[in-house]
Amino acid sequence: MSTVADRSTIPGPRGLEMWRLLLSLRRDPLTTYLGSHAKYGDIIRFHEPTGAPWVFIAHPDMVAHIHQRNHRNYGRGSLSQPFALFLGDGLLTSERETWSVRRRLMAPHFRADHQDDSVKATRTETSRLLDLWASRADTAFDVCHDLERLTFRIVLSGLFGMDLGAGEDPALRQLTNALTFVSAESFRMYPLPAVVTARRRARFAADIRALDAVVTTAVERRIAEGHDRGDLLDTLIAADLGPRVVRDELLTMLHAGQHTVASSIAFTLYLLSTHQDIQDQVHAELARLGGRPPGPDDLSALPFLHQVFYEVMRLYPPAWGGVREALDDDELGGHPIPAGTPLVFSQYVTHRHPEFWPEANKFEPGRFTEDASKARHRYAYFPFGGGPHLCIGQDMALVELSTVVAMVVQRFRLSLAPGATVKPKALLDLVPANGVPLVLRPRREKP
Numbered sequence: 001m002s003t004v005a006d007r008s009t010i011p012g013p014r015g016l017e018m019w020r021l022l023l024s025l026r027r028d029p030l031t032t033y034l035g036s037h038a039k040y041g042d043i044i045r046f047h048e049p050t051g052a053p054w055v056f057i058a059h060p061d062m063v064a065h066i067h068q069r070n071h072r073n074y075g076r077g078s079l080s081q082p083f084a085l086f087l088g089d090g091l092l093t094s095e096r097e098t099w100s101v102r103r104r105l106m107a108p109h110f111r112a113d114h115q116d117d118s119v120k121a122t123r124t125e126t127s128r129l130l131d132l133w134a135s136r137a138d139t140a141f142d143v144c145h146d147l148e149r150l151t152f153r154i155v156l157s158g159l160f161g162m163d164l165g166a167g168e169d170p171a172l173r174q175l176t177n178a179l180t181f182v183s184a185e186s187f188r189m190y191p192l193p194a195v196v197t198a199r200r201r202a203r204f205a206a207d208i209r210a211l212d213a214v215v216t217t218a219v220e221r222r223i224a225e226g227h228d229r230g231d232l233l234d235t236l237i238a239a240d241l242g243p244r245v246v247r248d249e250l251l252t253m254l255h256a257g258q259h260t261v262a263s264s265i266a267f268t269l270y271l272l273s274t275h276q277d278i279q280d281q282v283h284a285e286l287a288r289l290g291g292r293p294p295g296p297d298d299l300s301a302l303p304f305l306h307q308v309f310y311e312v313m314r315l316y317p318p319a320w321g322g323v324r325e326a327l328d329d330d331e332l333g334g335h336p337i338p339a340g341t342p343l344v345f346s347q348y349v350t351h352r353h354p355e356f357w358p359e360a361n362k363f364e365p366g367r368f369t370e371d372a373s374k375a376r377h378r379y380a381y382f383p384f385g386g387g388p389h390l391c392i393g394q395d396m397a398l399v400e401l402s403t404v405v406a407m408v409v410q411r412f413r414l415s416l417a418p419g420a421t422v423k424p425k426a427l428l429d430l431v432p433a434n435g436v437p438l439v440l441r442p443r444r445e446k447p
Contacts, residue, residue: 010055010335012036012045022049029426030320033349043333054342055332058349060356060379062332066324066343067379068387077325077342082185083428086178086208088244090252091392102249103392105239109159109232110392112296117231118158118396122403123293125153130411137442140417142435143269147262147404148172154400155257160233160250162218171214174207175254181207183427215247253393260318260429261397266436267316268309268405270422271363273414273438278365282308283409283443293407296399302406307365309401310373313383314351315363320430321346322385347383348430356380412440 013021013036024032033056036044042059057063066074075095084093091102108114129150133143152172156162164171181204219237228234232253236246272279285304286294294302323344330337337343352360356377357367366372373381384391391397408414416422417437425433 008045010043010045011040012047013040018047019049021046030346030348030424033321033344033346034352037349037353043335054344055337056344056346057332058346058353059333060350060353060377063345063350063382064377064379064386065332066345067382067385067389070330071387071389073327073330074324074343075327077323082182085185085204086182087252087255088248090248092252092256099389102245105235106232106249107392109235110396112395115158115296115396115399117161118154119295119399119403121154121158122400123407125150125157126293126404126407130407133412133440134442137412137440140420140437140439142437144262144266144432144435147265148176148258150404151258151262151265151400152254154261155254159231159253159257160218161222161229161231162233164214167214171211172258174210175251175258178204178207178211179255179259179428186428211251212247215250216243218250219243219246255428256391257393257397259431261400263429263431264309264313264316264318264397264401265404266432267422267424267430268312268401269408269414269438270416270432270436271312271315272308272405272409273416275363276415278308278363279409279414282405286406286410289406289410291410293403293410295403299399299402302402303370304365305402305406306398307368309398309405310368310381310383311363311365314357314367314381315361316424316430317347317351317383318429319383319385319391320348320424320426348424348426350379351381351383353380411443413443415439415441 012018021032021036036056037058042057043062044056044058045053046056047053057066076093087093089098091099091106094102129146132146149168149172152168152175156164156168181200184200218233222229222233222237228238233246233250236249239245272282282305285302288301289298299306321344323342326337326339326341326343328339332343351357354360357380379386384394384397415438417439420437421434422436423433424430
């Protein structure tokens, strides 16, 4: 039987260095884990102030082990509990039979033959947004809030057939506030007195009550309609799993389908704005569409655009990291992993692993040609996770991302605002820390 002492064979910080890294992890987990990987290697032991250990892994072999080869031995674990305060027992936080039943129930709505409503919503809402942006042409402005509102509307309409009207902005703000709160709680390495966090917790509770009320109203209105629209909301209601399940899954999909896609669009526009040659290549490839936005059937004819997206998600993966917990004793990298050990992995770090990614910080879409991708370790790149828990919305997200970015580039030339810098910030997902300020100039010629 393994013991906690077995983990002592794993390299990692000790003493004052451990305390310094604990403080650094709370401020900037991306840089801290990246620097720790460079110093200690592919498997690292950390300790909380209480002495409770966790293990960080970076090598694709280890990532593959916990996601696929031995995935049944790894649950979501205690480190993911703060997010359950927000998302309840939804698809991102549930496990085992609960997760399996919900996944099977919801999966048909993410197949290509069920995406017509989402594609229509994406085109309609993006066209409206670009008309607004045309009124701001040639002036610098931050695109992030507009993109968050755009993707919020798309997921509300495309997946749930909902229109919140005047309640849209408050609901989006409450969703963002709740995400920020639970993200901060997940990075807290030591308890604080209740009086210190009382105001933040009260605000979080108020935001959750308001979001719950939005969901309750939407469900009651749909039931009162008395007919099935065939969307995900109807499926959840018809499954008769109870109002709490509908609430958890609706909020989970609102978060996963809104925040992650908005950030990916923002980072894509940022990188295109700072790499004019690549932007020109994307624009030239889109010319074959004759000015119309791409549909799902067009995506295979836009290989360079997809290489751009894959490289953006390598550098700025929407899910920057995750956690698992060993259910039984195991071994990783030649080191014993006792049952109960929490493990942290990070797409942000593995996507920069020098063994698989030379000049890892360089934006180079050519890394994702078909031949290069086939030759690479499957888990050197995993922006949508892997194994049974591969993101249910991966294909839908790529269609939405392709449509929005293509429509933007067809209509505008993008430049980063003078003096602006864009850096990532780790919440539950990766977001631009201080926005993405761009200058958009209308394209005079037809694409």
